[in-house]
Amino acid sequence: MSYHFQQNFQKPSFTHIFLYCVCPLFFFCKLTYADEFDSLQYSASANHAWDSNLFRSSNNETSDQITTYKAGVRFDKKYSLQHFVIDVNYVDYKYQKSDFLNFDAINYSAAWQWALSPALTGTISTRKNKSLLGFADFRTLIQNIRTDEYNIFRAEYSPYKVWSLIVGFTDTSLKNSQTFNAQNDYDATAFDYGVRYNFVSGTSFTMLGHKRNGNFKRSLNASNIALSFDNGFNEDEFEVDVLFKASAKSNLSSKLAYLSREYDNFSVRDYDAWLGNLKYDLLLTGKLKTSMDLSRAVGTFETQYSTYSITDAVNIGATYFYSDKVILGLNARLSQRDFDGRVNPAFPNRVDHEQSINGALTWQPLRNIGLTLSSIKSSRNANSGYDAFDFDDVTTSVTVDLKI
Template identity: 35%
Template sequence: MIIIRLKTHRIIIQALVTFSLSTPVLADEQDALNFSAGAAVTFDDNLFRLPDSADTRQSIGKSKRSDRILITNAGIKIDKPYSLQRFQLDLNLIDNRYDTNSYLDYTAFNYRAAWLWQLTPHIKGTLSADQQQVLNSFSEFRDFNNQLNIRRSIQTNENRIFDIDGLIGGGWHLLGGVSELRSRNSVEFNAVGDFIQTGANLGVKYVAPSENSIALIQRAYNGEYQGRVADAASQLDSGFKQRETEVQLQWRLTGKSLIDAKIGYLDREHDSFSSRDYNGVTSRLAYNWQATGKLGVITSISRHLYSYQQAANSYYVADTFAITPVWQVTDKTSLSMRYDFSQRDYRGAVVTVAEQREDNVQSFMLSADWQPTRTIKVTGSLRHEMRNSSYNQPSAFGGDLEYDANMATIGAQLLF
């Protein structure tokens, strides 16, 4: 395990920024080695995702619910081909400083390292490792019993993946791989839990001469919750097994439109408490339409199942619609919009409930990118989020799960 202290993070960020300002090298996508450094400011008018009914003095100990966050980052990117092989490394340090709620300050260390290996033109695969760290959203991470003592919870996800793709002839491919996912929170969060999940996958894929493809993949996972023993009272388990069967399709309808689709079946069984088990259909259908040379639109609908373990639910089903138009105004300027609507149905209660929880979550975002030179990129965005929920218990501590939030961000990135 790699441990990097906050002071070290700051030193590395400062060093990279200083190096960037003193180095005349220009960024070039063809370079094997690239650096980046940047900063952004975000204003969030409802940081803790509180309902309008919440008494902020009692719930968070302050009169205002907004905050301003200064985000600085520095990164190194390596992408080096060598004969049939390709080696990639992407390191990023992201420092988050909160103006009002400084106890939420944190520095994320994110990385991805990959070896895109190839034995022959017909046998290839990927060996990769990555890590992502992020502050858990207060839309779900809440302590209703002691909201005055709001805690910072950083979620760290680590993935280790090895996969292989072998062409056996006539457009047919054999697929396989193994993986490990480690997920942990810096503060105990039983609804999600810290876990290690290991598994393997096996499949077959057909790629037509037109490059349209269809694949059938079977996955099997074993999961173990860390620091948890099976508890009959809460029916929080120590482990689980999960099986997934999935069909994937990529089909280019015309030169300007592409369908990316998948449908599958997921089945999760827990080691001790079958009351937490769940299964169901998962799916995604995305339509990518390049209307003109400068305007493209991606539209998608999907269904996913997520583990979320409380007394009143064990998981939820999320049905989501999203649309994202992107307009390349000029060679240096682009505008985009994204609208998401998700209906979430919480199921699998282990206690008697009068009504199961149902949420409607919506978000709308406008963003703009301007890159006046190869080394400078300026970005800005406006975002609105809202949630309506059947769970409606107004109190000083924000028991009501409904909220509205607005965010505005502006930032700049130096690439070299």
């Protein structure tokens, strides 16, 4: 099966920006707005994006324009010690040329922050999100909708508000609408446990453990050892989190974790790795805020040349509050993604180098109306064995956001 796409890429003109962004403002200004503390709030937004390389190709680039409409409702209410928050959003994605990618979805999240007493508190929450799986890793030019679901129960016992005992359960589910073995459908259940210590200064120290059991939604093919796609795994993760309140103008947070995964049938795919992050936010002046984030992330990526990937990244950003209505933002990211856990040694190692720079301008003429213009330039270069993964991309988007 093949598709033919038109290749010309048109830059957004002033007419485009006016039609998609400015005109709706005059209509929205006539509406009556709810107070930000009202229990029930409504929101709506429209985003128009220009993507110069939709399928992340190193040649024969295909540009497209994507319009996203979003409408949502939020319920946020406290009853004595109980706090309920519900978010429901309808999202509609429209592609101008690649219309086979069009889809709509209802995404939601709900949380009950419960308390049996001031000392015994916790959270029961659920979340479901549908999104189009991009083409940076999924290389087949068909629509693949990914559905992520999370159900969490968490309880904390803190009789003196100094130390806390933590226990909980987490159910996770991932489903693709198309077969994608590198990140296959699975269900997992985790038992979460740990302790936290809160200092008077506001600094907190947390130690957590997660014991997970997962099952892939695929049958075991023991006859094909070259692929070794398993149908289940057990995983242990231990982490230490520190939130350090250096001053009223700065925050420092960090996470250090060790993860170990064992597969049910093919031990060749077993792996363990260190991961974590270090983030520092600093308010340099009353109008300029800077941030730096160093991170190492581990993710499953099952192919013949890998079982998992490790991504080391650095993010540097700055936000300038020009006025109470205008905000400027700039962010740069550099990362290296190493793929490890080869099943077939005949395949060479794959390493990706990625970089991106993003700028954004937000204008909020009224309290409940916002207009954002953003542009991102990104590129990824893989080693020579995987040159089909190289791409250079520019995306520009305009968003109008309304809260009622």
